[in-house]
Amino acid sequence: MTKKTTVALLFGGRSAEHDISVLSARAIFRNLDRRKFRPISIYIDRDGRWRRVASPLFAADKLARRPAAGFLPWAGRPLARPFQADIYFPVLHGPYGEDGTIQGLLEMADVPFVGAGVLGSAAGMDKAVMKILFEARGVPVVPYRVVHETEWRKAPGSVLTRLRRAFSPPIFVKPANMGSSVGITKVRRSAEARAALELAFRYDRKVIVEAGIRGRELECSVLGNDRPAASLPAEIVPFRDFYDYEEKYLDGQTVFHIPAKLPAAVLAAVRKTAVAAFSACGCEGLARVDFFLEATTGRLYVNEINTIPGFTEISMYPKLWEASGLPFPRLVERLIDLGFERHRAKKRCVARTPR
Template identity: 45%
Template sequence: MGSKVKVGLVYGGKSGEHEVSLSTAFAVMKEFDYNKYEIKPFYITKQGQWITGPSMIEAPASGEQLRFEASEASSKGTTYAALFSIFSALDGVTHEQQVDIMFPLLHGTFGEDGTIQGLFEMANIPYVGTGVLASSVGMDKVFMKKAFADANLPQCVFRYFTKAQWLKDQSFFLMECEIALGYPNFVKPANLGSSVGVSKANNREELIKAIDYAFRFDRKVIIEEFIDAREVEVSVLGNDEPKASIVGEIISSNDFYDYKAKYIDGKSTMAIPANIDEAKMTELREMAVTAFKAIDGTGLSRADFFLERKSGNIYINELNTLPGFTPFSMYPLLWRESGLNYQQLLDELLNLAFERHAAKQQIDFVGDNM
């Protein structure tokens, strides 16, 4: 691999979380140890066009430097060139855009849903984070909840349906949600992150409006009961023997921790560690590892929980397989307070990716042809 490990950072993307991805990529690039790594940026536009930038041997001065433009005439060529540079990265192929490992920093659709992970698998190249199945399950809130149920993890009551089902029988699904969940409740696109498309409904009129809004972002919606609870989070790191960080708490500036509260108003705060007793802390960390294993996670994930105020009961909310990764995001902050700084965390994630890739090379995918 040469004196420096060549890391391909993929960011941007055809997703509602494009700007969040750019912020993550800029933060990661600033924290890499450039004595050990050389960075190759792969920028994906909102239209899905892949554009490669020049290799970086030092951190960019501005996040705007991570955006690369290409003319309409050459856009197809740049996309093919970028993809070729991934597929030609191994087996001794000499290429100026060669990389040793891919680091996807794509939040949301086409980034943490297993699609780009499948591309890396086809290229047989190491990549950071969860695999195809874990990424897909972690992205789809419905299947994720089914995996949690199979692992006997407690969770709130929910209902889900597709747009086709909704258009066919709205009255049935409205009645079912009202009986099973009551008001208020939360409506979410099944396949999206960062609270995009999420609404709180206090009555039938708001519920219908929230469902229609969620269908802008996905063909399937999930509706969950409201729990008066604190929102606490645990970072998970590892492959076959994952470990959990200390527990942190999100204190939202809004009625709930929506996109505005996360990224715009800047008023939400974090309590690290969360003000909870040691027994509850241990239980949350154990449940985070159980959830990680339930979806066959590798690399990293952040487990989000509800801690009910009145009863103290714990309910798992979701597992984020590509959590926010700026130095001010909960995932790296929890590890920092657990004894692993940002740069060490990046090193560990790359090591875990190489470890998983090496293990996978021992699998016989062809079988005995005799």
């Protein structure tokens, strides 16, 4: 029998999406084929301390009870039980996990890991940067403006005037680096814009203001490294006014159509654009690309890319692969293979650098 591959699941984390991360890690833990893989569970608490735990299946208070350690040389005592894994799987959503920070740490350690590297992760986290990359590759994006905190603090009145001239309501105001709809407001009347910007600036120093698109929301899963493939797209039909935090995690009244009920030509365009968006951001491994399909014009826009999308058994990313013929356990296996493949390819380049 060949030796089992040890997979270290890194989950929890410092972001607002801590709880979702634990749920995603549980699903991956349950679906790792034990004939081939041995999971190691590393729980990162909300303060960024690491703990080796028996599994992600324990309740949050149990996870937090184990002895904690800093993982940087200057951050306190090291882990009591050091571990060594063949590959690392960051199952962390949002800042300090999905944004290139942990990927940088893993690169420094020269270990294989699942998903996008530093660049793709950072680009995919920042809604302003990802739009610039999309535009450069001809991937359609919703008309938008970026507002920096310094200009907002200096002259909010002129920022608001500028925005009023550029857009008519509804507009969407969002922090550049967040997720799960945290800090996002749909502004229906210009008078509400100020409060929306103030809220968004609580989460980030950079804020995106966008034209509100009336139409349908679509999502498509992408998988691969150099030759990424797109799944069948899905449609999300939010029950509330938009797909906000309550709706995503608390209400559970959203309707999902898998696959989306759309003409074949539209489905094909979504898949092609999803792959273009993935490549534009320099992603690797996996990403979920989210779209708007405008009602009046039939225009397709990429809203955003998520490099570590929700990964529970009922999450869209694995669901779409399941619908496309790749069941959850095989999807996880494929992602691990892609992580090894990328690490080997990178090693070959390093071997070529002159000393």
